[in-house]
Amino acid sequence: MAVTKHDQILEYIEKLPVGERISVRGIARDLQVSEGTAYRAIKEAENTGLVSTIQRVGTIRIEKKVREHIEKLSFGTVVKIIEGEVLAGRKGLEKILDKFVIGAMTTGSMQRYITPGALMIVGNREKVQRLALESGAAVLLTGGFDVSNDILSLADTLEMPIMRTNYDTFSVATLINRAISDQMIKKDIVMVGDIQTPLEETDYLTVRDTVADYFYLVEKTGDTRFPVVNKSNRLMGIVTSKDATGKASTQLLEKVMTKNPRQAKQHMSVASIGHLMIWDGIEIIPVVEDDLTLNGIISRRDVMQTLQMIQKQPVIANTLADQIAAEIVEKGHSERGELPMFSFTVSPQMVNSMGTLAYGVLNQLISHVTHRVMMIKHKSNSIIEQSSLYYFKLIQMDSVIDVKSTVIDFGRRSAKVELDLLLDNVSVAKAIVICQLMEQT
The missing domain is CATH 1.10.10.10 (Winged helix-like DNA-binding domain superfamily/Winged helix DNA-binding domain)
Structure with missing residues (x-):
């Protein structure tokens, strides 16, 4: 080609x-x-x-970032995380980490905690190292200590890794715990490739097909929008009833189709594609490879169902946004009785180096309250389109802030909300937020 x-x-x-x-x-x-x-x-x-x-x-x-979708943590990955070295047992690096155990107890006490697939984090305690290996666990030496030849030989025989790092035990445990949490978050982010209709189940046409072929496929499938490809299966356009209606039945689709349509890649998040589909009213988007080869399609209905499912799921691993949102509580209804008041206390984790509420944290708080308002008032999930903080005073740590909300405008696809943040009934911040609404499916 x-x-x-x-x-x-x-x-x-x-x-x-x-x-x-x-x-x-x-x-x-x-x-x-x-x-x-x-x-x-x-x-x-x-x-x-x-x-x-x-x-x-x-x-x-720039350096292209490849998304890693690791559902489980291998010992080989642990080595990279801790910037360590492998001393022995290299054949076991692909084995999966089940849990980690810190070797701070006597060998008798820790026996019940060591299970196959565990990682024993320990210093220069040879008895603990041997116990871990014989129990099917890998060993991570902290502090840069050396290990005896007998232990190295045992690790090779049992094919369980012995790794070493210069980090202390607390730092190592923190790094591994963070890696596990990050992987859980990555696993929970739904990508286009996770929900798309695969190519073998996708109905599509070619540029050499005719308007008659289009209407035949409409009658056969009940759909009205189809990707159009060339002989190499590369996406060339998309054809809809608007394109084909009134055209001669023998007219080639390449003459009537909409060229340069919106397209998606498998590595894109469903949230980003949903934002586009809602705002532009797009029913389907072709999914393509980097060379524009058709890979399938993604529909707005599938996107909406997925986004609503995500927002209803319990949180498994907390992101920073989740932690900030957890600080917001519903206080009661406003004076008009239309919308609830919300409240939060400015914790030490929310402030900047000057001891005042960080700007980014404030915007995340505003975003979360807007989502809550849309769910309470109109039973609609939402995606933030624009946010304008037009009044802002420095807010000190430990301040108790009330948030009053007013829906200024509400339409079929979008809503505009004004938020007023109050400290002792005095405004300290005001924002206007425009959000897209996701229809219920």
Whole structure:
């Protein structure tokens, strides 16, 4: 298959050194392509994480971040987390960590805590090291201590790793605990690839199909929107009833289809795609590979059901946003009896280096209260579209803040809410929030 100019530009960008500045005009000149082609390729590179546009700097090549979806933690991953070294038992690095145990007790007392798949975090206590290995657990030496040849030989025989780090026990335990929590959070973030309709179950047409073929597929499936691909299965457009109605039955779809449709990648979050679909009223979005090969579709109905399911699920691993939201309590109804008042106390974790409420934390509090208001008043899940903090005074630590809310405007797809933050009945912050509403499915 011939490589298109679009693909040539992406390959060129990928080979550039990290930090290299690029421009539409420069790409067009260097690769002898039009500026329009260069612009579209650079936007694609930005969507896939190859480049980033920074204000007052320009567009630069960046290191592409690959999303790791690790559901379980291996001993090999632990080595990377603690910046350690493997002394023996390398064949066991792919084994999965079940739990970690700190070797601070006598060998008799800790016997019942050591189980196969555990990680024993210990110093230079050879009896504990041996007990752990013989019980099917790996060993992590803190403080940079050496280990005897007998223990190293036993680790190789049992194929259980012995690792070493210069960190102390507390730091190691904190790092591993954080890694486990991070992985649980990553696991809970739903991506497009998790819920999309796969290609083998997707109905689509080709550019050489006709309007008659489109209406036949409509009658067969009951759907009215289909991706359109070329002979290489690359996405070329999307065809809807609006495109086909009134056209000759023999008209080719490439002449009537909507070109350059919205598209999604498997690594995109469902939340980001949902934001787009709600705001623009899009029913389906084709899911494509980096070279625009069709991979399936994602529907607005599936997105809405998933987002509503996520918001109803209990929290398994707390993010910083979850921890901030947990501080907000419902205080009672406002004077008009329309909406409840909310309240929170500015804890030490919420403040900046000056001892006042951090700006980012305040915005997260405002966002969470808006979500709560939409659920209470209109039974609607929501996505924040815009937030404007137009009045703000410094709020000291330990202050008890009340939050009064007023719904200014409410429509089918969006709502506008004003929030007034009060300290001893005196305003200390005011914000206007515009949010998108997710219809109930």
